[in-house]
Amino acid sequence: MRVLENGYTVKDLGIDSINCLANLHKNSFTRGWGAHDFALFLQDNKMKVLGAFSNGDKKPNAFLLVRCVADEAEVISIAVGPRHRRKGVAEGMLDVAIDTLYDKGIKELHLEVDETNKGAVELYNQAGFEVVGERRAYYQGKKGEKASSALMMRLMLDEI
Ligand SMILES: CC(C)(COP(=O)(O)OP(=O)(O)OC[C@H]1O[C@@H](n2cnc3c(N)ncnc32)[C@H](O)[C@@H]1OP(=O)(O)O)[C@@H](O)C(=O)NCCC(=O)NCCS
Numbered sequence: 216m217r218v219l220e221n222g223y224t225v226k227d228l229g230i231d232s233i234n235c236l237a238n239l240h241k242n243s244f245t246r247g248w249g250a251h252d253f254a255l256f257l258q259d260n261k262m263k264v265l266g267a268f269s270n271g272d273k274k275p276n277a278f279l280l281v282r283c284v285a286d287e288a289e290v291i292s293i294a295v296g297p298r299h300r301r302k303g304v305a306e307g308m309l310d311v312a313i314d315t316l317y318d319k320g321i322k323e324l325h326l327e328v329d330e331t332n333k334g335a336v337e338l339y340n341q342a343g344f345e346v347v348g349e350r351r352a353y354y355q356g357k358k359g360e361k362a363s364s365a366l367m368m369r370l371m372l373d374e375i
Contacts, residue, residue, distance in 0.1 A: 219267075219307035223299075228266040228275060230257050235274045236264075243294035256280055256291070263288075265312060267295070267304045279308040281316070281324075288316050290326035293335075309342050317372045324370040329354045331363045343375050344368040 216226040228236070233253040241247030256262050261282050266275030277295040281288050295304045316324060326344065328335050331354075346366050353365035 217307075217311050219303065221303045221307065222270050223267045223276070223302070223304055223307060225265055225267050225308055225311045228257070228264045228278065230254065232264075232266060232275060232278075233257065236266075236278055239275070239278055239294050239296055240292065242297060244292075248292075262291075263312065263315065265308050267299075267308055269299060277304045277308060279305075279312055281312055283316065283319065283321060286320055286322045288321045288324050290324065305338055306342065309338075313342075313370070313372060313375070322372055324372060326368050327353075327365045328368060329363050330366050336366065339368050342370065344370045 216224060218224050233250040236253040237248060237250045240253075257264055259282075261284060263279075263281045263283065265279045265281075267277040268274075269276050276299040277293075279293045280291040282291050293305055293308065313324065324344075326339065327350070328339060330336065330349075345368060347369045348367035350365040350367065352362035354363045356362050
């Protein structure tokens, strides 16, 4: 558990959080994952699931899912409740995850992000990730919009 400078507490989440996680996901992505998906994630011992809590809140206001395989890890999803954005919550969760992964011997952290998700791309740039590849036209555009690329980003944990 870590208390961030902004007052939010970041800690590991348990199976009792699945409904809150599904709600946060639904409010942040077009295709929401359900409680069943999160139940599977929380039972997977390769998965690290962090939540951020504002002062006094019993339910998480944000989450970060990371999967670890051998000495690499991947950000599976990150979301911050709309009322809690631009307060350093995502940055704080990433910091906690990076420290924990580094201590476990993880060397590289990977992720994929839609090139049009400017806020997320900026978040990852600020955290030190670099673009190492691109999957063209990976994300289907909304009606009338063209498909966008997935940027593959990587952070070398022993270089920060
Ligand atoms: C992307 C997301 C996780 C960012 O969470 P957040 O807690 O608001 O981010 P932080 O406050 O920690 O931001 C840290 C830095 O990232 C960048 N950033 C974050 N959101 C941004 C935005 N909307 N526009 C531009 N830059 C942004 C900024 O550099 C910011 O630092 P600053 O506020 O000092 O300028 C949040 O907007 C979200 O949940 N979006 C919906 C789900 C999503 O898109 N997840 C990412 C999928 S890859």
